[in-house]
Amino acid sequence: MSQSALRTTPVETAGVADRQAPRLHRRAADVAERSWRPVALLVVCFAAWWLIAATELVQPYLVPSPGRTLDVILDKPDYLWQHTWVTTYETLLGFVIAVAVGIFSAVVMVYSSTVEKTLYPILLFAQVVPKIAIAPLFVVWLGFGIAPKILIAVLIAFFPVVISMVTGLKAVDPEMLQLSATMGASPWQTFRKIRFPASLPHLFSGLKVAVTLAVTGAVVGEFVGANEGLGYVILQANGNLDTPMLFAGLLVMSLIGVVLFVLVEIAEKVFLPWHASRRDVAATTAY
Structure with a gap:
């Protein structure tokens, strides 16, 4: 040298x-x-x-102290971890299925007006129906295993994904689509290079909502019929008037939702570094 x-x-x-x-x-x-x-x-x-x-x-048997709740978490870490893992697994699996099915449904609806006019009212009807009301039917049909919990998580998380994806795919600048058609791009190339990247900001907004709702869906399924999971823990604690354990289950359930939300935000920063919402210095204007 x-x-x-x-x-x-x-x-x-x-x-x-x-x-x-x-x-x-x-x-x-x-x-x-x-x-x-x-x-x-x-x-x-x-x-x-x-x-x-x-x-x-408020009486201690109704609202336990934070210290008592923390003692319950520290005294039974294995018990809580076992049920936390079950709920987390159900949530993640339901969320992944909801994302896959939601993106596919959104793409089909955007590219086919007939499918959109047929499927959209059904999706709206399914979203309006309270999931807690039909959860017992899923238990009767699918048993007390993991399937009904995952199905409820999918149904709750599916709607935000498909709506945000449809909005994102339709929000593409028409001039960009005309330019790609003029340059001879195929529908697949237009989707891969223009439509899908442009829809990602809307999609991630829906994913943040969906991932927290998936936790709620899994726990609702466990309320109806289960022998494990945080929903089961909360239900048993409520029946035994064990409010410290009930509050501990609620705190852990909330922590799962927060962690998953943060993971989605990290993924958004990784895949969308170019978007205005991810820039270190955002331009703001006050009127």
């Missing part, structure tokens, strides 16, 4: 380090800026919870 290269290497390395340091500080500041408000709100909520329990404004 030449002497000139040896002389420039430390300088270049220092320059890279100098450029990376502000970026790390800026990212840390951005994370802190986005996080302190929800963290502060959670602290206030837990403080209010503790105050209500400490002053006995």
